[in-house]
Amino acid sequence: MRGDGRTFDQPRPLSLTLDFVKYPEGSVLVRAGDTVVLCNVTVEGRVPPFLRDTGEGWLTSEYAMLPRATEERTPRDVVKGSLSGRSAEIQRLIGRSLRAALDLGLLGERTLVVDCDVLQADGSTRTTSITGAFVAVVLALCRLWEQKALPGWPVKDQVAAVSCGLVRGQPMLDLTYEEDSQADVDLNLVGTARGGIVEIQGTAEREPLRRSQLDALLDLAEQGLQKAFAAQRAVLNPRLEKLKLPPLGA
Amino acid sequence: MRGDGRTFDQPRPLSLTLDFVKYPEGSVLVRAGDTVVLCNVTVEGRVPPFLRDTGEGWLTSEYAMLPRATEERTPRDVVKGSLSGRSAEIQRLIGRSLRAALDLGLLGERTLVVDCDVLQADGSTRTTSITGAFVAVVLALCRLWEQKALPGWPVKDQVAAVSCGLVRGQPMLDLTYEEDSQADVDLNLVGTARGGIVEIQGTAEREPLRRSQLDALLDLAEQGLQKAFAAQRAVLNPRLEKLKLPPLGA
Amino acid sequence: MRGDGRTFDQPRPLSLTLDFVKYPEGSVLVRAGDTVVLCNVTVEGRVPPFLRDTGEGWLTSEYAMLPRATEERTPRDVVKGSLSGRSAEIQRLIGRSLRAALDLGLLGERTLVVDCDVLQADGSTRTTSITGAFVAVVLALCRLWEQKALPGWPVKDQVAAVSCGLVRGQPMLDLTYEEDSQADVDLNLVGTARGGIVEIQGTAEREPLRRSQLDALLDLAEQGLQKAFAAQRAVLNPRLEKLKLPPLGA
């Protein structure tokens, strides 16, 4: 049993509050236990230079933590004058992951800008961001769909993410900050509801990982992803139905 | 009557949620209508160079808006590499205002770092930040008091702030974003519960202001401040009583 | 009596040297006692994006102090890589203040860039900058007028600024650096010659200000503004007459 009463293969409860902020085209407050991330999606009517005049769209992401999302205060990146390496790495991951869910050719020459701002960080902020941001992206696309601005529905599949790790030899799903700081191995898996792997990132911080341990972690993570997909469907399918769009998971 | 049904001298309802984030020494989510600001206070065990070895404490503030707190997405300051002039100006105002509430000599050589992050910006974000941040500062001081870390109680008076303006010649209290963009004159008043003025900032964006109009705005603002002080007392006095500290407004 | 022999309601002598630098379209060296600011105005043939194709013009300002304008050497902003919060705040104030003097619709799609560089700083540098920069702006407009580049004369009214404060309870006009560092309250007033208030900024650094004290300071400041307007007229009206433009204060 873990500090918060969960079994090893149990993720924290996931809550997805839609339309948390009123201005963005898509806005979701996602909570996984005490990790809280605000995911806002903006639709911009232009694309990066390499896509101009191709008819294709793009999705990009920015990730940041409020200074006191963490136990110790983390100085703002702007104070040092540039993005931290950690933030840069995570926002590139979020962007790649979400693009895997979309048919960008059906977006038109638009960019979806996905802002993930961590309000409270109790571990697994990058995976929680991806799971929540997918929902915000679908909300933004719904708005474009209502405006009849899209030639087709660009959502190819659900994308979600989950963390797991080896803590004192024990595989565990969805690590809290405390568990993460004790873990020998830390693995993040981004996947699709149809069973595809979009991204895998595993780091052995202390002891190298055996192949059999990697397999066990992947099994655990794949199982965790299913719960995230279910939570996404629970909040999104009613919206999609109203717009007569195909429900997720169908 | 105004767009949201208020009379001209009526502020928006003010809600103050204590302990919104679990890590900071003081944390308050303040809402004034659709303006939402998260105020987190960190206690650091050091002071700026000019106060070293004086035994006095300090309070400093940082202010930022999430990119999509606004109707149009505002790029993050870090992307341009430095703080915007507007943010710099506001965070200096917040710091000065809150320091006026405290006897810094009773803080010891500590710095209170007040982070005000705007989640949703429907006008009057700087005044809402000040009103909410005062509450978060008191929470942080309560924690120090419980730890018996303070030689005396440093809160001298309540500090709150309110905006008002002239919209088509009409003085109005607590402007929304839409009202603010139509205002000829914009005035922010920071005051104390005992009736002192801490800061006054008035700008005539279009037509210069007559002295009599300035007087009318000041009257309106002083009246608005009273409601803010009452809201602060409603959430803080129960906490202060538990610690046997003097209630505010006594 | 004050350190430099002035009475409490007496401003320092104001001197305005026109055409101090030969290249700018408008150039004024302004001295108020030992505070010396060089105000240079550049006319640029373009406007910021939000004004493109509107036919309207704009005015923007930059403010800086030479490193040794002050008693202690202040490092240049470029060494730290970004504008200080103080400079950012002041240059925004100067821009807003000067725009209030002009009918920007009569400027055409041009930007007036006003550089205020403080050569020697003995208090009240921001108000001295505004008073001097107004003169430099009129000089630049005269040059455009001579070139028959303007559809009408854009100067609506004079703009000047003055500082005052409470020093040991005594209201005082036009503070030196030493007086400012002892002041409990510091108030800057920007106004027009026709009696309008353009900007009011008052800060109670130590003790909150009573409303009656604020009123006394405003009375003092309004009186100080009149001397600044007179000094502006003394140097500008001969120029305006030569060009058969309406004299100021008429």
Place this chain on the structure above:
Amino acid sequence: MRGDGRTFDQPRPLSLTLDFVKYPEGSVLVRAGDTVVLCNVTVEGRVPPFLRDTGEGWLTSEYAMLPRATEERTPRDVVKGSLSGRSAEIQRLIGRSLRAALDLGLLGERTLVVDCDVLQADGSTRTTSITGAFVAVVLALCRLWEQKALPGWPVKDQVAAVSCGLVRGQPMLDLTYEEDSQADVDLNLVGTARGGIVEIQGTAEREPLRRSQLDALLDLAEQGLQKAFAAQRAVLNPRLEKLKLPPLGA
């Protein structure tokens, strides 16, 4: 067969030139086909703040590409004023990977700074950097050992890295730039000679990856790592023998 005549499971020839630059404590020019990286190791007599007075050492890395290492010229990071997200991500990976090879407690309070500068980039620059940098690190440790500056030999195991990917459905080892740009999936594996996995990073750029495909890629990568370990041993073991240090792979 591939463009350069290799079979799918064949890595490019790996050459390791020791002591390429005369000043660093360890210097290696590593070539994998047309990818060329200069790895220089500096020994600094201090550690980051979080390790001070612990007796432990640290290893950190910086990674950069010369502007014309690539087919199109890439502007230098310094021109934009900050490190690119890609560089930040890679140098963090290199640092983590190399730390996994060492017992940092045997380093003393020293930092090994590993500079990986890509002179020519024909794919797989991050994995080539890791493989080459491990050799440069051992050279630097040999120098410390000769100076009798180490309490014990800190090399726990060899670390190397290899890339592989799915190109038109075909698993391929050690991708060139051209192959990489056609790959659906890109996987980097960092491992130790004793068979441990240090880091796994897999990205499905186009089509999500099935678990069975991931397994096939991991098999291929583990096989590729063996050749890298052999190349490291071939150049390092003669040096180690001279110093009577345990040979690698023993």
Place this chain on the structure above:
Amino acid sequence: MRGDGRTFDQPRPLSLTLDFVKYPEGSVLVRAGDTVVLCNVTVEGRVPPFLRDTGEGWLTSEYAMLPRATEERTPRDVVKGSLSGRSAEIQRLIGRSLRAALDLGLLGERTLVVDCDVLQADGSTRTTSITGAFVAVVLALCRLWEQKALPGWPVKDQVAAVSCGLVRGQPMLDLTYEEDSQADVDLNLVGTARGGIVEIQGTAEREPLRRSQLDALLDLAEQGLQKAFAAQRAVLNPRLEKLKLPPLGA
């Protein structure tokens, strides 16, 4: 004859106003025709790390132009976030040149910070800065001498600088901005009153220079330096005499 009536070997009149700004330890406004530079010297009680605990002092310089010192407005370096290459190059030259005049061992562990700010730039700003800054440095040293803070008088020799060039094949002394923009060759010479060369910088912008032409330019420049030394002596020797310090040029 030249545009301003000078002969080819005639420098512009040089004026040196001492104590132009009241705060710096040494302050000189230097004018060479329409080139105007404010040179302020600050004495700081510390040295750069490489000189700590050596008992030696240092001299460093910063150089900048006000935005409208030039015919076209030059954006401030801080707006782009870093010092321009030109400014960096010039301030390094000023520092090296002035250090050649001093016995830094007699300064004690102090740094002289020399700020050269160009108010109006009509060519030859770097050489005019050096000539004026030498005077400001001597003023600052006089102040230290009066305070009996120096073990000996650190001025070894006078340092001044002069520009010359080839304009349509004609060697000319002390170029204006217009002459400089037509010159094929531009040469700056920094020298000492005892006839030593401290720095020579010659650039053939259009046509390479023949050795005989270089010799002619050097002759002209050496002659120009004599007038600069005389101007320095005229303003400094009365001060030195008052302090019973050895006059310059003795």
Place this chain on the structure above:
Amino acid sequence: MRGDGRTFDQPRPLSLTLDFVKYPEGSVLVRAGDTVVLCNVTVEGRVPPFLRDTGEGWLTSEYAMLPRATEERTPRDVVKGSLSGRSAEIQRLIGRSLRAALDLGLLGERTLVVDCDVLQADGSTRTTSITGAFVAVVLALCRLWEQKALPGWPVKDQVAAVSCGLVRGQPMLDLTYEEDSQADVDLNLVGTARGGIVEIQGTAEREPLRRSQLDALLDLAEQGLQKAFAAQRAVLNPRLEKLKLPPLGA
């Protein structure tokens, strides 16, 4: 005799490896003794704003040292966020020097970007960069010539550079790092094969230089340039002949 066995007037052996990196239009690895610089030339199809629509081309340069090119590790410029003054100064020199070799009117509206990256720095890196970069520039122009993209052959003359100095009173050619750090005077000369001087930069770090000493150094440097021109011709003339272009030195 010198540390490396050379006589005072003997330069280090110069080696020029063509096509060192495969991607650039021109690539040369130049070695002068233990100084090693990689010079890569990129042809870009645009010019800076001041040349647009003139039909003329441009050449610009960037210079950097790898962190461990030097005996002590030099932090990367990007870590401090901006180019060092020294790098800025050198890259401006390289650009000016190489432009003197070319008829830019025959380049068309193209920019040659010359990257000089120092891999190992044993003195004289700026002069070695110029000598090597000239060769890389000619290689890039050969490629444009083969593509029949040039209206005429833009190379007017060879450009090379050499350092010399006074070490303990003795003039010496081509200083190593150790010799340079002991030199009283350091002189760099950039010249053309037809005997013109393009740039002269001399600095007396310790003792001012007499005119006769300057003459002796110039004689020595001119003699050193001849060897550099010969080395350039030896590698370039075979290429030029193949393309039926006029050989250098003819």
